[in-house]
Amino acid sequence: MSVVDFFFFRNTPYRLRKKYDRLRERADRENNINKRLTVLQFLDNIESYLKGIEEGFTPDFQKRKMMKYIGQNLKKAEKMLKDKEYLAPMIRPTQQRKR
Numbered sequence: 001m002s003v004v005d006f007f008f009f010r011n012t013p014y015r016l017r018k019k020y021d022r023l024r025e026r027a028d029r030e031n032n033i034n035k036r037l038t039v040l041q042f043l044d045n046i047e048s049y050l051k052g053i054e055e056g057f058t059p060d061f062q063k064r065k066m067m068k069y070i071g072q073n074l075k076k077a078e079k080m081l082k083d084k085e086y087l088a089p090m091i092r093p094t095q096q097r098k099r
Contacts, residue, residue: 012067013050013053016070016071016074020043020046020050020070020074023077027077028040039077042073049066
């Protein structure tokens, strides 16, 4: 983490991972099963991008784009968890075909 990142509070992979882990723990404690599964699926999609940034095999411009994308989606996930009236889509079991 550079001095510029420290003073301007930019997102770094470490900060994004920390925020991701906290949101994941909050989602695990959610009582509404549909809301919990929706948020956990949302966070699972973000995790692959987060791993790519942490490993450091991407160019810097691509890393910045990915960090911005992750930061926006973490804010969406946080909003979904905080919103009391959020109606998660119903997760239905797979329907069997009648023979």
